Amino acid sequence: MSLREKKKQETRDRIFEISGxxxxxxxxENTTVDEITQEAGIAKGTFFNYFPTKESLLLYFxxxxxxxxxxxxxxxxxxxxxxxxxxxxxxxxLAENYEKDKALLRMLFFEHRRLxxxxxxxxxxxxxxxxxxxxxxxxxxxLLKEGVENGEIKERIDLQxxxxxxxxxxxxxLMMWMHSDTDNSFSRDLSAKIDLVFExxxx
Amino acid sequence: MSLREKKKQETRDRIFEISGxxxxxxxxENTTVDEITQEAGIAKGTFFNYFPTKESLLLYFxxxxxxxxxxxxxxxxxxxxxxxxxxxxxxxxLAENYEKDKALLRMLFFEHRRLxxxxxxxxxxxxxxxxxxxxxxxxxxxLLKEGVENGEIKERIDLQxxxxxxxxxxxxxLMMWMHSDTDNSFSRDLSAKIDLVFExxxx
DNA sequence: GGTCATTAATGACCATAGTCATATTTAAGC
DNA sequence: GCTTAAATATGACTATGGTCATTAATGACC
Numbered sequence: 001m002s003l004r005e006k007k008k009q010e011t012r013d014r015i016f017e018i019s020g021x022x023x024x025x026x027x028x029e030n031t032t033v034d035e036i037t038q039e040a041g042i043a044k045g046t047f048f049n050y051f052p053t054k055e056s057l058l059l060y061f062x063x064x065x066x067x068x069x070x071x072x073x074x075x076x077x078x079x080x081x082x083x084x085x086x087x088x089x090x091x092x093x094l095a096e097n098y099e100k101d102k103a104l105l106r107m108l109f110f111e112h113r114r115l116x117x118x119x120x121x122x123x124x125x126x127x128x129x130x131x132x133x134x135x136x137x138x139x140x141x142x143l144l145k146e147g148v149e150n151g152e153i154k155e156r157i158d159l160q161x162x163x164x165x166x167x168x169x170x171x172x173x174l175m176m177w178m179h180s181d182t183d184n185s186f187s188r189d190l191s192a193k194i195d196l197v198f199e200x201x202x203x
Numbered sequence: 204m205s206l207r208e209k210k211k212q213e214t215r216d217r218i219f220e221i222s223g224x225x226x227x228x229x230x231x232e233n234t235t236v237d238e239i240t241q242e243a244g245i246a247k248g249t250f251f252n253y254f255p256t257k258e259s260l261l262l263y264f265x266x267x268x269x270x271x272x273x274x275x276x277x278x279x280x281x282x283x284x285x286x287x288x289x290x291x292x293x294x295x296x297l298a299e300n301y302e303k304d305k306a307l308l309r310m311l312f313f314e315h316r317r318l319x320x321x322x323x324x325x326x327x328x329x330x331x332x333x334x335x336x337x338x339x340x341x342x343x344x345x346l347l348k349e350g351v352e353n354g355e356i357k358e359r360i361d362l363q364x365x366x367x368x369x370x371x372x373x374x375x376x377l378m379m380w381m382h383s384d385t386d387n388s389f390s391r392d393l394s395a396k397i398d399l400v401f402e403x404x405x406x
Numbered sequence: 407g408g409t410c411a412t413t414a415a416t417g418a419c420c421a422t423a424g425t426c427a428t429a430t431t432t433a434a435g436c
Numbered sequence: 437g438c439t440t441a442a443a444t445a446t447g448a449c450t451a452t453g454g455t456c457a458t459t460a461a462t463g464a465c466c
Contacts, residue, residue: 002462003462003463004461004462004463007414007461007462008413008414032451032453033452033453033454034451034452034453043415043416044454045415045416045417045454045455045456046414046415046416047454048453048454048455049414049415052454053453053454054452054453130382144404151406152405153404153405153406154402154403154404154405154406157399157402157404158395158399161395161396162399162404164379165372165375165400165404167375168371168372168374168376168396169368169371169372171371171374171375171378172367172368172370172371172374172375173371176367179333192361193364193367196360196361196364196368196400197368197399197400197403197404198403198405199357199403199405200357200400200401200402200403200404200405201347201356201365201368201401201403202287202356202357202401202402203354203355203357206432207431207432207443207444210432210444211443211444214444214445235421235422235423236422236424237421237422237423245445246445246447247424247446247447248424248425248445249446250424251423251424251425252444252445255424256423257422257423257424
């Protein structure tokens with residue numbers, strides 16, 4: 001790696017690190033780009049050479065977080081528990097991982113949607129953020145398929161609809177938890193709902 | 204109503220109407236407060252006498268939209284169809300109503316969350332937006348209760364968990380629909396998922 | 407180790423949301 | 437209809453995200 005590339009990486013990392021710290025300390029809105037660049041010892045314009053907007057930083061936080069999560073999940077999926085258990089483990093693991101850093105997660109969640117919108121203009125990054133949801137759904141669908149093959153799950157159900165429904169439950173629990181100031185457990189709530197979806201409501 | 208109050212109401216309405224039109228025409232971000240006030244024939248400061256921020260306008264759009272929806276729903280709830288049908292009608296009616304104005308709805312959805320965050324500071328308006336979700340959930344729970352009494356729904360399920368699950372499905376369908384550019388039907392998708400939750404996934 | 411093209415850093419500058427001291431309008435009391 | 441206090445309107449001003457023409461650093465090539 002050339003000197004140039006090394007310096008570049010260093011600057012990028014420094015911006016990333018300082019931003020993260022400031023966002024956690026003072027919140028996203030209350031942190032200015034001026035502060036970040038000042039603390040990083042760079043000019044304001046330099047910031048925008050590395051990140052197109054202040055909000056785009058959140059996208060990168062999100063990516064690094066999700067990569068971590070997917071890695072954790074890889075191991076879990078290899079077991080041969082029943083499909084239902086695997087799905088529960090999958091989603092509850094996500095939940096537990098998120099529970100570790102509510103503050104930053106809230107920012108990602110609440111701020112990042114406008115990014116998705118804004119990036120609608122740029123066709124090249126269209127599904128950042130939504131793309132990962134599809135990835136989640138796809139994993140769940142595969143697990144459900146296993147379940148059908150093992151006879152744990154009704155054959156006649158539409159797997160796409162079912163996996164989306166489970167993802168819906170996951171996402172909704174996440175949302176409720178983020179809105180709540182109390183420390184209700186996200187993973188516990190989620191767990192109950194997954195059970196319900198498996199069992200069904202109707203008599 | 205005094206002259207003063209009448210003028211005030213007129214100004215408020217004019218801002219509201221012009222904003223709505225401009226937002227639909229050019230999008231939320233591409234519409235400036237300057238434009239709005241110019242077209243309304245008022246000074247910039249006046250705008251902020253009526254609405255604390257540009258984004259807060261969306262809150263009022265949302266309110267007026269939801270009031271409409273709740274009114275429509277009132278009649279539906281009075282019928283004596285089976286609980287499942289009522290819930291489906293309830294949610295699908297919401298869906299159909301939303302399908303009429305995707306553009307503005309998207310703005311409300313994507314922009315409004317940061318409002319919720321920001322209003323976290325102001326304790327007086329804490330649950331605008333989230334409050335209505337609780338209202339939805341509460342209506343669904345009442346309908347489920349009817350269902351239990353009529354024997355259409357399993358007695359042992361936790362009604363809170365169940366109503367939240369149905370709301371989750373509703374919300375998720377809404378989200379998927381808003382992310383999609385194609386004209387997949389929101390209400391059709393939702394309908395399938397509600398059926399699934401009633402039936403259950405597990406064998 | 408000097409030249410030059412490429413890449414990155416810079417900060418003055420712009421656009422726009424939001425503030426606030428001041429000016430104007432309204433209406434109540436006389 | 438005059439006086440005055442309260443409500444409302446105003447626009448110059450501030451704060452901040454983002455742009456871009458200019459300057460500085462780098463490294464490939466001779």
